[in-house]
Amino acid sequence: MGEQRQRFNEEFKRKTVKYIQEQTKSMPEIAEELNIPAKTLHQWKAKYRTFENEPLASQEKLREMERLLKEKEKELKLKDQELADTKEELAIVKKAVHIFSKPKN
Template sequence: MGEQRQRYNEEFKKQTVKYIQQEAKTIAEICAELNIPKSTVHQWLAQYREFDHEPVANATKLREMEQLLKEKERELKAKDRELTDAQEELAILKKALHIFSKPKN
């Protein structure tokens, strides 16, 4: 008679795929650690893989993140300019209020 097949629930599969994506170990090492066949894990990767959990080593993801960083830097510079303008306006208004609030002689 053949060996009894091991069954895994959906949550276990998803957690295993997430674990593989976050670890620096090879798939073979993780399969040996968890005592799961490599072919099974490769099927799970194909089915449950989420690229948000991937390391940044991917060149495409690196370019996307650099572009996002540049965009955020531009937004930050624009906000800094707006803040500086608002501070200057406030200083001018304070001076004007001080000048116009003096009693007339």
């Protein structure tokens, strides 16, 4: 009779995929190490792979990044305006100090 199939829970599969992503070994080497067929590992990787370090993992993440970018652009514009106002005020103060520091005749 044939061998009995191994069953793995979701957590084990996710941890295995994370392990695969962290390794520099080839898939056949990892399959041999874990005693799990390489084909099965490829299937798990396709299903449970996370792209946390990749910029465009999903449309939702893209929208979130665009929203954050727009917020930061608004903050930058506001800070640029504040800086321009402060420079203008400083120029006025410098002129006033220059005018009032002249000796009276």
